[in-house]
Amino acid sequence: MDTFTNIPIKPVIRAYLCKKGHVVKNWKLRLFVLKPGSNYMEYFVDETKESQHSPQGRIPLFGCKVFEYSHTKSSTVRDFCFIVETVESKQWIISASSKAQQSQWMEAIREAATIAEETDEVKLQKHKSIEKSLLSEVKSKNKTPVLKLLLLGTGESGKSTIVKQMKILHHKGFSLEEQEFYKQLIVRNILDGVALLVNVITDHQLELSQETKTATNNFIVWYQVYLSKRPPTIAIKFNNATLTSTPSSPVRSPSTTPPLTPKHSPSKDNFLEDKLSQIDINQQQKHTRTNSDQSGQLFNITDFIPSIISNYITTIWSDPFIQSEVLIKAQDYHINESTQYYLNEFKRISKPSYHPTSLDILKSRATTNGVVETDFKVNEVIFRIVDVAGQRGERKKWINFFDDVTAIIFVAAISEYDQKLVEDNCTNRLHESLNLFDQICNDQNFPKTSIILFLNKIDLFREKLKRSSIQTCFPDYRDDQSYEKSSNYIKNSFLSKKRNGGNNNDSISKHIYFHFTCATDTKSFETVFNSVQDIIISKTLEFYC
Ligand SMILES: Nc1nc2c(ncn2[C@@H]2O[C@H](COP(=O)(O)OP(=O)(O)OP(=O)(O)O)[C@@H](O)[C@H]2O)c(=O)[nH]1
Numbered sequence: 001m002d003t004f005t006n007i008p009i010k011p012v013i014r015a016y017l018c019k020k021g022h023v024v025k026n027w028k029l030r031l032f033v034l035k036p037g038s039n040y041m042e043y044f045v046d047e048t049k050e051s052q053h054s055p056q057g058r059i060p061l062f063g064c065k066v067f068e069y070s071h072t073k074s075s076t077v078r079d080f081c082f083i084v085e086t087v088e089s090k091q092w093i094i095s096a097s098s099k100a101q102q103s104q105w106m107e108a109i110r111e112a113a114t115i116a117e118e119t120d121e122v123k124l125q126k127h128k129s130i131e132k133s134l135l136s137e138v139k140s141k142n143k144t145p146v147l148k149l150l151l152l153g154t155g156e157s158g159k160s161t162i163v164k165q166m167k168i169l170h171h172k173g174f175s176l177e178e179q180e181f182y183k184q185l186i187v188r189n190i191l192d193g194v195a196l197l198v199n200v201i202t203d204h205q206l207e208l209s210q211e212t213k214t215a216t217n218n219f220i221v222w223y224q225v226y227l228s229k230r231p232p233t234i235a236i237k238f239n240n241a242t243l244t245s246t247p248s249s250p251v252r253s254p255s256t257t258p259p260l261t262p263k264h265s266p267s268k269d270n271f272l273e274d275k276l277s278q279i280d281i282n283q284q285q286k287h288t289r290t291n292s293d294q295s296g297q298l299f300n301i302t303d304f305i306p307s308i309i310s311n312y313i314t315t316i317w318s319d320p321f322i323q324s325e326v327l328i329k330a331q332d333y334h335i336n337e338s339t340q341y342y343l344n345e346f347k348r349i350s351k352p353s354y355h356p357t358s359l360d361i362l363k364s365r366a367t368t369n370g371v372v373e374t375d376f377k378v379n380e381v382i383f384r385i386v387d388v389a390g391q392r393g394e395r396k397k398w399i400n401f402f403d404d405v406t407a408i409i410f411v412a413a414i415s416e417y418d419q420k421l422v423e424d425n426c427t428n429r430l431h432e433s434l435n436l437f438d439q440i441c442n443d444q445n446f447p448k449t450s451i452i453l454f455l456n457k458i459d460l461f462r463e464k465l466k467r468s469s470i471q472t473c474f475p476d477y478r479d480d481q482s483y484e485k486s487s488n489y490i491k492n493s494f495l496s497k498k499r500n501g502g503n504n505n506d507s508i509s510k511h512i513y514f515h516f517t518c519a520t521d522t523k524s525f526e527t528v529f530n531s532v533q534d535i536i537i538s539k540t541l542e543f544y545c
């Protein structure tokens, strides 16, 4: 996990000090080295070993305590002793050669401990020991603890994607029924995405090459009929809850948008347009019933795209102008971020034998309706993950799920710094997320609940920084457009939202943990979730033990 402190410039301190053995309790002279900004204090047998950087041992400094030590009964009493105790309660007894040296080292170690980071090695050790103690506790009490994690955040921030990752990591992936659902959803996502691109072209009256123009015209004529026939939602049962797909409307736009109509008159020189020209748009249903042979195959789509339509999509996406300017403009129309991924993968996806991969599923988009609870058994613990709908109108339902929450994972999509909210088309999405975070982390409903902040979509954030600064969202931001500085600024903006109520009230001065995440990347999510597990389990241990 990252920390948010600066490392002061201080000299290295090194000296020979005596260290009491952990196994054989005798004193050994060791060369101790404390480098400023290091996460460890190291000790060596001598200078040669130091120059080879071959330490005899190292003491993790993150959160360690230092206190004076005086012997009560020992035949080998030493003066000026002190103890360094790590967060894992492991102790090192060290003896200095004078009072001044003892004070100097104690002070330096204390200071180093305040800025040291928790290293992966320490995290892993902690993770294992926490798990071990929880397991033995569980065995002795013969019960499986249920830890409730509430996923909160604005719409489209990535909450449901996290649940999908949990399925991949802890549920052996997706069932055949789920894969079928996602296949249909992906087809819808692609068709809606292409229609939205065409809508952008029409809206902005963009000039296209003749080939692209023909393909867009043909596609949109077909799409309008397809849309009128397609059921508005597809649904699937997940663990007694229903996830319903309500794909985004392809005609969302920043202003008043004309209906989807091709700007250029369709040419009459191909099969599809000939077919469609026979259709009375107002009589589509009737027409399909009576001419079900060819148009039935063309429009009765569940999980595949007819090859003629695939060809139009391929032509449209092969145009570099569509992939650059049109795609960027489409952001203002709230295009699904995965459209680019799907269209890049379209050759594979458009095959009749297509089966979605885990990544395809992670990239799919369906607005969550209501609340979906899913249990995941991880080792001997059940994580009950509560995924809510993030859009404004849905948030009043959240309060019903605040009871017995072990931890809140607040998901904020930091790549949204230059995007407007779908709900009102005017509020900056990141401002909305910051305001929501402010409410959540200062809410008295969960005074002791740990809050874990996921600063999500870092992959899109990195890409976007190449073309626009976070100044769009934070006019006071003065630094450069580097990922490090920009992400750090956003992180601090979130963390600064936590208030302590001005009365040192412990109940609302809870700690906020944070991670930079890419929820569609399974490997990095696994690391992040291990760390989250540690925090949650260690907090819960207090309750169970
Ligand atoms: N590139 C990228 N896409 C992401 C990331 N996280 C989520 N997404 C995509 O963002 C879209 C929205 O994600 P969801 O998980 O559905 O968002 P949500 O927070 O559940 O949204 P609501 O249900 O509307 O509240 C999906 O298409 C995801 O694939 C990420 O870190 N990087």
Ligand SMILES: [Mg+2]
Pocket: 159, 160, 161, 366, 367, 368, 387, 388, 389, 390
């Ligand atoms: Mg969702």
